Amino acid sequence: MPKAPARPSGTPNVAAASREAFAAWVDEDPDGRVFGQILIRSASPAGYYLCHEDDARVASLELYDDPRAAREIAKLTGAGEYRPLKSSPNLRRGWELRVEDARGLAAAMDYLYPAGVVHWYLYREGRLEITDYRENAARQSGIYKRIQRLSDEGVQNAARACCEDAVCLKKTLWNVDAGTPLEMDRGNGEIPCPEPCSVFVSFARRVRLFEREKRRDLDDAGLSPSEREDLAALVEAAAGGAGGIKLAREAEFEEPLNERRLRYRKLTLLPKLRPEESPKE
Amino acid sequence: MKALVIVGHGSHLNEDSSLPVYEHAARIRERFGDEYEEVVECFWKEEPSMRHVLDTVESEDVSVVPAFISEGYFTQQVIPRELGLAGPVTRKDGKTIRYAGPLGTYQGMADVILERAEDLLGDKEVPPGRRALVLLGHGTDLNKSSGGVIYLNAGRIRERGLYDLVEVGFLDQDPQIGAVVENLEAENVVLIPVFIAEGWHTRETIPEDLGLTGEVTRRGSKTIFYGAPVGTHPSMAPLIAARAREAERETEIAQSPR
Numbered sequence: 047m048p049k050a051p052a053r054p055s056g057t058p059n060v061a062a063a064s065r066e067a068f069a070a071w072v073d074e075d076p077d078g079r080v081f082g083q084i085l086i087r088s089a090s091p092a093g094y095y096l097c098h099e100d101d102a103r104v105a106s107l108e109l110y111d112d113p114r115a116a117r118e119i120a121k122l123t124g125a126g127e128y129r130p131l132k133s134s135p136n137l138r139r140g141w142e143l144r145v146e147d148a149r150g151l152a153a154a155m156d157y158l159y160p161a162g163v164v165h166w167y168l169y170r171e172g173r174l175e176i177t178d179y180r181e182n183a184a185r186q187s188g189i190y191k192r193i194q195r196l197s198d199e200g201v202q203n204a205a206r207a208c209c210e211d212a213v214c215l216k217k218t219l220w221n222v223d224a225g226t227p228l229e230m231d232r233g234n235g236e237i238p239c240p241e242p243c244s245v246f247v248s249f250a251r252r253v254r255l256f257e258r259e260k261r262r263d264l265d266d267a268g269l270s271p272s273e274r275e276d277l278a279a280l281v282e283a284a285a286g287g288a289g290g291i292k293l294a295r296e297a298e299f300e301e302p303l304n305e306r307r308l309r310y311r312k313l314t315l316l317p318k319l320r321p322e323e324s325p326k327e
Numbered sequence: 328m329k330a331l332v333i334v335g336h337g338s339h340l341n342e343d344s345s346l347p348v349y350e351h352a353a354r355i356r357e358r359f360g361d362e363y364e365e366v367v368e369c370f371w372k373e374e375p376s377m378r379h380v381l382d383t384v385e386s387e388d389v390s391v392v393p394a395f396i397s398e399g400y401f402t403q404q405v406i407p408r409e410l411g412l413a414g415p416v417t418r419k420d421g422k423t424i425r426y427a428g429p430l431g432t433y434q435g436m437a438d439v440i441l442e443r444a445e446d447l448l449g450d451k452e453v454p455p456g457r458r459a460l461v462l463l464g465h466g467t468d469l470n471k472s473s474g475g476v477i478y479l480n481a482g483r484i485r486e487r488g489l490y491d492l493v494e495v496g497f498l499d500q501d502p503q504i505g506a507v508v509e510n511l512e513a514e515n516v517v518l519i520p521v522f523i524a525e526g527w528h529t530r531e532t533i534p535e536d537l538g539l540t541g542e543v544t545r546r547g548s549k550t551i552f553y554g555a556p557v558g559t560h561p562s563m564a565p566l567i568a569a570r571a572r573e574a575e576r577e578t579e580i581a582q583s584p585r
């Protein structure tokens with residue numbers, strides 16, 4: 047069996063301590079707290095109400111009272127798309143969940159933002175262990191081993207494309223490595239991200255494949271085959287008129303019309319297409 | 328306090344892979360909640376990740392059961408590495424974590440396969456003639472135990488004498504499932520995928536390759552009954568709990584003073 051690497055430490059009952067601390071944090075504010083896209087308000091005499099932050103004033107919400115209903119709530123977007131990344135800002139609206147106590151609150155939150163509460167707690171306590179990209183990559187095997195060779199610049203662009211608040215509400219705390227901080231807007235939310243997640247690892251693999259192709263196969267205009275493919279797919283889709291552009295699924299990085307893939311293109315392809323507009327380093 | 332952690336593969340694209348893990352977890356909470364006060368799901372490709380799940384567990388006594396059919400890359404490399412396990416028993420952060428083996432080799436697996444087959448035939452008219460049970464495995468050239476688990480269960484079922492024939496077939500190794508079904512000398516063929524979840528193979532490639540039109544396909548003198556994957560059967564829940572108990576027993580024996 048391979049040697050177990052160091053991982054975020056928890057002392058006994060970090061789970062219990064985080065649950066109580068989180069409930070107390072919510073209780074402290076009479077207007078409630080926003081965590082990710084959830085507004086949490088304490089109820090009197092006991093318990094909590096949870097809803098989408100944009101539904102704070104909506105009266106006709108679908109009511110749930112089982113914390114485990116949170117899993118169904120978190121599963122699909124409003125448009126019925128599967129949500130592989132729960133911290134994506136695409137939580138559906140239209141529901142209210144009532145839980146009895148701190149335990150119910152933690153159980154619900156664990157489905158809405160898995161491990162979010164415990165990470166929030168450890169971060170506040172100054173005890174959240176961060177795993178940088180290089181350390182995470184060193185652990186990878188199989189088809190993800192190749193992310194070890196992603197350049198620092200590739201990691202930076204992948205993080206900007208994959209982790210900013212427009213696509214993930216977590217506050218990105220990890221870096222490329224100890225000496226190379228991420229140069230991005232790390233986000234303002236309450237949920238810390240201590241380590242590249244599996245969606246990021248999968249995206250990093252795609253970006254590494256882009257990097258490899260670049261050196262070998264640039265055409266006269268300096269475009270790589272996959273860049274040409276993405277441009278062609280975009281033109282084709284947009285030519286279909288309004289409603290023509292249907293984005294690929296959130297983590298379907300092999301598809302040209304994937305949002306994170308296009309965000310990466312914006313960072314790396316747009317400067318090639320419009321050199322005069324790109325900021326001088 | 329005792330916790331049972333079920334590890335699933337998970338998927339970035341749909342809920343097929345994680346759904347049975349969630350459903351079995353819910354069943355275990357319902358039926359064995361007194362025994363396991365916490366029943367927690369975690370995944371390779373979904374959240375919570377294996378990497379972080381133990382932080383969310385309150386119990387000191389934790390059993391980890393991989394929702395995988397066979398021993399291999401995931402159960403031997405990925406899961407121990409991501410959960411930070413050092414072997415069958417790991418002590419860290421005030422927790423004792425016992426790591427159970429995969430589900431396919433466990434004795435009870437043969438019963439779940441048979442139940443799946445019975446459920447499939449239960450409400451259907453079965454033509455007279457011989458009945459063959461075919462266990463369908465993924466198989467791969469890289470991993471011998473992936474096929475071994477299928478043979479193991481076929482052997483256990485054969486011993487019970489409930490079917491005229493018990494055969495195995497694979498997607499990615501010999502004997503290929505198409506040829507196995509084609510050459511079987513039985514009027515009724517009951518085909519059960521020994522997979523942990525529904526997915527692209529069970530929904531698309533298998534029916535397509537075998538020309539199946541649904542649960543029941545009649546072709547010439549043969550009737551083929553195609554079952555759902557064994558891993559989604561409700562009886563997998565008690566099997567997972569039993570697997571955890573066994574890991575607890577085994578490691579107790581290993582640790583008891585001689």
Ligand code: SF4
Binds near residue numbers: 217218239
């Ligand atoms: S690695 Fe990026 S995408 Fe993944 S959870 Fe962290 S911030 Fe979000």
